Amino acid sequence: MTSPLSPAKSLLFVPGDRSDRIPKALDSTAHAVIVDLEDAVTPQCKDDARHQVAAFLQAHPEARVLLRVNASESPWFEDDLALAALPAIAGIVVPKASPTSLLQVAQNCQTPIWPLIETAEGIQRAPEISRFPGVVRILLGTIDLALDLDLDVTRPGGHNMLDIARFQVVSASIAAGIAPPVDGVFPDLDDADSLLAATSHAKACGFGGMMCIHPKQTSIVNGAFTPDDSQVDWAQRVLKAAQGQPGAFKFEGQMIDSPVLVRAARLLESWNVRPGRSPKRSSLPCPITAQKGENAK
Template sequence: MTATAIARSYLFVPANRPERFAKAHASGADRVILDLEDAVSEGDKDRARQLLADYLAAGGTGLVRINATQTRWFEDDVRACLKPGVLGVVLPKAESAAQIAEVAKHLPPEVKVLPLIETAAGMTNVAEIAAARGVERLIFGTVDFRTELGIEGDDQELLFFRSMLVLASRAAGIAAPVDGVTVSISDVDELRAASTRGRRLGFGAKLCIHPAQVAEVNTAYRPTEAQLAWAQRVIDGAKSSPGAFQLDGEMIDAPVITRAADLLRQAGRLPS
């Protein structure tokens, strides 16, 4: 048997556009986020929630991005997430472990919370949030974060903050975080560079805002066949050679074996 591959791509689709749901699921995205927040105007929140309920009742599935805990839509949104088919709840403007607890207490244990870190307060408390019970993994809301802090770029300008999410996730023992969106839908080179950067920094996945972005993101966050072949040889060697050993002229010890296991786990190839 193999472990389940870790999700690499998360595709947003507005919850008030049910005609797009099937296309989103057919895009190859590992997770579809049915969005009740930013993609839906204030006047359409209730209708979007009802369309979401209808979709779930008909057998639909997905993550749900609810509205923030301090909004008037929060409680109705959380109640909508109690229906079968909800695979997780994305919490915007996550700023404390108490907010995570407020969401998690309404949900069955198998439905986890994915906090969006997109404010200065959220970043300040990122370690606390990552360690909160019920958290599956962190998401970096780069657009809102840059807006609040007055940051003009999405590359080196956010390096420190991206590393904070990676560090907090590892310390909390949860999956590697999800990087923010690339807003340019048609610029493949920009998307590829952003995806490669996120992977190299330690992110495990990326948000997508259009189905056309999914394939590139999946490729960037998927270990190559050469990497997986190397990882399997390391794991096989570790079984027959306890402690440190040599492979292709390189010393293999515990940290390298852990890295090999992580690569196989990402691809769902680690024996259980």
């Protein structure tokens, strides 16, 4: 199963009981919008939030949003999941994801599944979750995961433990052949420098995007996950130089072989794709696609 939102770099949360914010989120620089019926909504407002979201999405079937439902063991789960039938729902975000909860979702709808891994069980079963039918991309809930593992993220040890979790989620996603996962939110809305550092760290760890809690975070996240001009120029030049080469060759003092060409091709793919907007185009053929097919890794 695929989703047009799979390549999203920035995923912006909107509280379900504030449906008036959904149009603003859709008009922002966010690549995808997650309408949240879970953590952002208090128990007494759950039903009202669901009704607000249903009314908005029924009036705007052209919208494409992800919906975070409440946990499968909660009393709101089944009613939340009923919204999956609306055309505007492009995917279901499943909190505290486990194979059991994913099965419950899959049995009730055919919508693409975006598991949110945020427990020790989720990390341990990441390979199984990544390969579950209908799963298109993994989200890592770092705040809840740190709470579940009792980590002190203000100290290096806590950060190192989260990086181990990041490795497990990235490796599980790549092995399953789905899109690189999405890292957790950065909670400080007024620290742009630290947000950029956190986003750059996530990218270096193999993530393909980050969740956001405010529209002003999305442009920073998009920029950090998008190759800069010098990287794009290098990738275009090295792929052009590879045309007609029978194997490894020397380019600007560097030995170029298949892994380097794969990296260049991935870099251009990341630059070309802008979910929800017109993609940039490159007329440059990719030798990796020609040699190994579009799923070359």
